[in-house]
Amino acid sequence: MSTRNTRSETEETAIQLFRKMATRTILFHQAAAQSLGLFPTDLKSADILNEAGPMTAGELGKKTGLSTGSVTALIDRLEKAGYVMRKKDPEDKRRVIIVPLTAGKANVKQLFSSLSQSTVSLCRQYKEEELHLIFDFLKKVTDIMEDELEKLK
Amino acid sequence: MSTRNTRSETEETAIQLFRKMATRTILFHQAAAQSLGLFPTDLKSADILNEAGPMTAGELGKKTGLSTGSVTALIDRLEKAGYVMRKKDPEDKRRVIIVPLTAGKANVKQLFSSLSQSTVSLCRQYKEEELHLIFDFLKKVTDIMEDELEKLK
Numbered sequence: 438m439s440t441r442n443t444r445s446e447t448e449e450t451a452i453q454l455f456r457k458m459a460t461r462t463i464l465f466h467q468a469a470a471q472s473l474g475l476f477p478t479d480l481k482s483a484d485i486l487n488e489a490g491p492m493t494a495g496e497l498g499k500k501t502g503l504s505t506g507s508v509t510a511l512i513d514r515l516e517k518a519g520y521v522m523r524k525k526d527p528e529d530k531r532r533v534i535i536v537p538l539t540a541g542k543a544n545v546k547q548l549f550s551s552l553s554q555s556t557v558s559l560c561r562q563y564k565e566e567e568l569h570l571i572f573d574f575l576k577k578v579t580d581i582m583e584d585e586l587e588k589l590k
Numbered sequence: 591m592s593t594r595n596t597r598s599e600t601e602e603t604a605i606q607l608f609r610k611m612a613t614r615t616i617l618f619h620q621a622a623a624q625s626l627g628l629f630p631t632d633l634k635s636a637d638i639l640n641e642a643g644p645m646t647a648g649e650l651g652k653k654t655g656l657s658t659g660s661v662t663a664l665i666d667r668l669e670k671a672g673y674v675m676r677k678k679d680p681e682d683k684r685r686v687i688i689v690p691l692t693a694g695k696a697n698v699k700q701l702f703s704s705l706s707q708s709t710v711s712l713c714r715q716y717k718e719e720e721l722h723l724i725f726d727f728l729k730k731v732t733d734i735m736e737d738e739l740e741k742l743k
Contacts, residue, residue, distance in 0.1 A: 447721055448710045454728055455709060456637060461735035462615045463634045468655045468742040477630065481616045484609060502621045551741060555734045556608060557601045559727070567723060568600055574716070574724050575607055581708045582614035588704060589621040 455578075469548050475518060478503065479511055480545065483520045486537040491524070493534055502590045515541075608731075622701050628671060631656065632664055633698065636673045639690040644677070646687055655743045668694075 466477040473480070482501050486492065489500070498508040512535055515521045520541030526532035560568060619630045626633070635654050639645065642653070651661040665688055668674045673694030679685035713721055 447718065448713055450725060451709060451713050451721070452706050454725055454732070457641070458728055458732045458735070459615050459619065460634045460637050460641075461732050461739065462612050463619055463630055464654055465735050465739045465742065466612065466616055467631050468739055471655075472742060477616055478620055481613045484613050488610070488613075501617055502624075548742075552734065552738045553605050555738065556604060556731065559730055559734060560601055560604050563727070565600065568604070570720060571724050571727050572603060572607055574712070575611055577712055578709065579607070579611045579614050581705065581712065582611070582618050585705045585708065586614065586618045586621055589618065589625060589701075 465552070469545075472548065473518065473544065475514060475520075476511075479514055479518075479520075482511055483515055483537060483541060483545070486521060486535060487542060491534045491536045493526075493532055497535060502586060519544075618705070622698075625701065626671065626697065628667060628673075629664075632667055632671075632673075635664055636668055636690060636694060636698070639674060639688060644687045644689045646679075646685055650688060655739060672697075 463477065466480060470477045470480045478501065482497060482503075485497065485500050492500075494505070494508050494512055497503075497512070498505055501508070503511065512521065512523065515535075516523060518541070519538060521535050521537055523533050524536050526534045563571070616630065619633060623630045623633045631654065635650060635656075638650065638653050645653075647658075647661050647665055650656075650665070651658055654661070654664075656664065665674065665676065668688075669676060671694070672691060674688050674690055676686050677689050679687045716724070
């Protein structure tokens with residue numbers, strides 16, 4: 438009984454913790470995007486392009502869950518701000534692909550460098566096997582979010 | 591030398607992992623907010639109100655890093671959607687405070703229930719002491735983000 442209680446307390450703590458972390462993530466990215474003249478979704482869509490490489494507007498829409506109209510406006514903003522460019526697909530000239538640009542990456546990297554530094558300093562306080570456990574948990578949480586995002590679409 | 595290399599690889603992994611997680615967090619909240627007719631920042635501001643309790647528009651602006659105009663528009667949207675109400679501060683009638691509403695909480699809770707369930711299921715696969723280590727790390731990451739948000743403002 439006491440173990441069960443402790444367990445459900447742990448689970449309540451987990452939910453509260455993830456909510457708090459999500460809130461700070463969103464507020465941080467909101468402020469970072471604002472300082473670059475972009476919306477938070479713009480910045481994260483640029484991140485998806487950096488992760489996965491060039492893709493069509495339709496593919497980016499699928500990955501982000503944004504409507505066609507929203508994606509077009511988003512690409513316009515990112516292109517204007519120098520983060521991406523529209524280019525004819527070399528493999529199929531009828532298709533237009535969105536290509537992430539290095540200049541934008543550097544700009545964003547600078548903005549996140551203090552956050553990255555602090556995170557790295559935190560990691561240095563942990564043993565290799567502890568980090569392995571933590572990172573494995575976080576990978577699984579990321580996969581869960583990816584699945585849940587699919588359900589929401 | 592080899593240990594240093596492994597270490598910096600671990601750090602690179604950490605940064606990549608946090609980026610991926612942040613991207614999914616933002617996209618999930620974007621989709622969730624969209625389905626409620628709100629912006630992601632709206633939902634997270636409602637969360638801050640739920641965490642900290644009623645506060646003035648000025649205080650909410652400080653906590654979210656949003657401008658006065660943005661906060662006013664945000665409170666308008668949240669009030670219209672039934673997540674908050676504006677009320678005279680019982681301790682100082684000249685002040686207006688923003689009060690989070692339970693109905694809004696239930697609505698948001700439902701939307702996040704599948705995500706919460708999956709997260710809880712994941713936690714059940716871990717030992718108590720492992721979760722303690724992971725949660726302590728995540729608390730520290732959340733504190734870092736809070737500090738870094740202050741720097742960006």
